[in-house]
Amino acid sequence: MPSDQEVAFPVLTAEDRTALAARGRSRQIRAGEVLFAEGDRDFCCFVVLEGAIEIVEHSRGTPNTVAVHGPGEFTGDVDTLTGRKALVTGRATEDGRVAQLDTASLRQAVKELPDVGETILKAFLMRRTLLLGQGFEGVRIIGSRFSAAAHRLRDFASRNGVPFRWLDLEADEQADAVLRQFEIPAAATPIVITPDNDWVINPGLADFARRTGLTRTVEADRVYDLVVVGAGPAGLAASVYAASEGLDVLTADAMAAGGQAGTSPRIENYLGFPTGISGADLTRNALLQAQRFGARITVPCTVKSLGVDGGDRVVTLADRTRLRARCVLVASGAAYRKLDVPRFQDFENGGIYYAATELEARLCHGEEVLVVGAGNSAGQAIVHLARHARRVHVVMRGTDLGASMSRYLVDGIEGLNNVTIHRGAMVTGLEGDGRLSAVHIETAAGGRRTFETASLFLFIGADPNSGWLRGCVALDRRGFVLTGSDLSPAIADTEPWQSVGRDPFLLETSLPGVFAAGDVRSGSAKRVASAVGEGSMAVSFVHAHVARPG
Ligand SMILES: Cc1cc2nc3c(=O)[nH]c(=O)nc-3n(C[C@H](O)[C@H](O)[C@H](O)COP(=O)(O)OP(=O)(O)OC[C@H]3O[C@@H](n4cnc5c(N)ncnc54)[C@H](O)[C@@H]3O)c2cc1C
16 A cells, blocks of 8 residues: 555656646746745646756745655645645756646546546645644634634634644643734734734634635626535535536535535445545545536635526625526535523533534543434534543433434444433533533433533534525425425416426426525435435536526
8 A cells, every 4th residue: 555655746657747748838947946836826736747846835934845846746735726825835946847737737637537637636635634744834823722713713724624723822832922922912812823924813704714815706797507505515516516517616605615514523324435434534525526627615605695687596695796697506504403591602602512523522632521412413423522531421302312323323332431321301501601611401300410511512403504595495394495396386387487487306496497405405314425416416407407498
């Protein structure tokens, strides 16, 4: 098996170099020439034919050589395809010759040359992993581990793959030193410091995204074939299929690609991954796959409403930008349900979590934590948290853990000696001063207990993210989007359907050309696989709608 270094820095065969060179522009390079620099967007990939290119990063203030590419090697990492800003600089160290491929030529090459394409994509993914492992710092986020605002920024950065270094006010001496250097009082944290020493106090997510090079401009005057709302499994699958089939697709997500699945510590039941796959890895791969085909995915980008203007569907974003599209796919999934207990909002971002990724698990290392819920997502969280926490208390309303949890998870939990299950119980109160410090529970038999804990994990189901669709497409009683045969037959007599001259397709909403897939859809299975399946299927209906006569 090749080592990580060999995967990251392969030497292409003479045949592969020739094939890539034929798809790019062959040109001379001069020693000292900067081919791309940190902060550049849409930078090219260079295949070295003669000479050498040095890759340097400056995230810790001084230049650090990441790699030197000689003949047969090539430059680039995931951001060569994502359109995000370059994290490193590429400079020729000697005179030579390269094949220069811009993003479109590289995509074409990856498509036409599957073997070399696989080598390049694997190298890009591994290079990013190695870069982060070598201590690349990216932005610095300084704050208290107990601060809701700091957690929001770290969560956003980590879910979007933005390299960052976390400096904990309580635990990291450097945090204090950096604050003194910038003359910022601790009370003003969280602060974000970019590699060029520009800093901002508690930025909004859009501002943070802009400063870290994440934001992509959307073209408001363009008519897209398809706008996908939500980049969870359903939206990402649709983006891959649509882009690979030549549709002009834009995908907008309010938070990060991956959706709920992206927060799963381990998805065990998704076909093709016999040992399971973490939500983060699944997302990373899917995102690169979509971008390799040319899909544009933009975050953070909240859609506020849907409308119709002439023959176009119009999606309005939070910043009032209006996107026009021939079709829209609603893939906005579901949002976690909350507890109906006093003071819930006080701790919503100060000790209450809806996911148990590596980030949250590390936060509660060696502590007692409480998990509420008994479904599969609760089961995964319990198993994961038990590896980090001193004890995991599980609060469930019912008495049978196997009633709504898969057997493999129940078996796993029963084998853990630091998990205590509190059956027939519910949370009745929360305590703390700015930060959660205790949780009260009550059992059906009237017993009461208080747990001193700073971390409460909730996995009690989810409600559809469909508020932005109200009044525009038909929803069921609980707010899930109705599609296909679930729509009232009377719809056939309405003007929009008379004018398209057909019945709604299987995944089509009450508005022609607007489709729904995944958890937001009424009657969906609420699984990664079904969301991926529906997202993929929706694209065939988009083709059929777009190809209709007239
Ligand atoms: C912790 C956890 C573990 C899980 N584990 C498993 C598992 O092991 N196996 C399994 O099969 N299923 C699992 N699930 C369920 C699975 O993740 C979901 O069924 C799946 O993610 C649904 O995909 P989706 O694309 O429909 O929606 P979501 O994943 O909910 O994604 C919707 C996306 O839309 C975005 N969005 C919402 N509103 C807007 C808006 N107005 N504008 C722009 N964007 C918006 C959101 O930010 C989100 O990214 C798990 C769920 C959780 C929470």
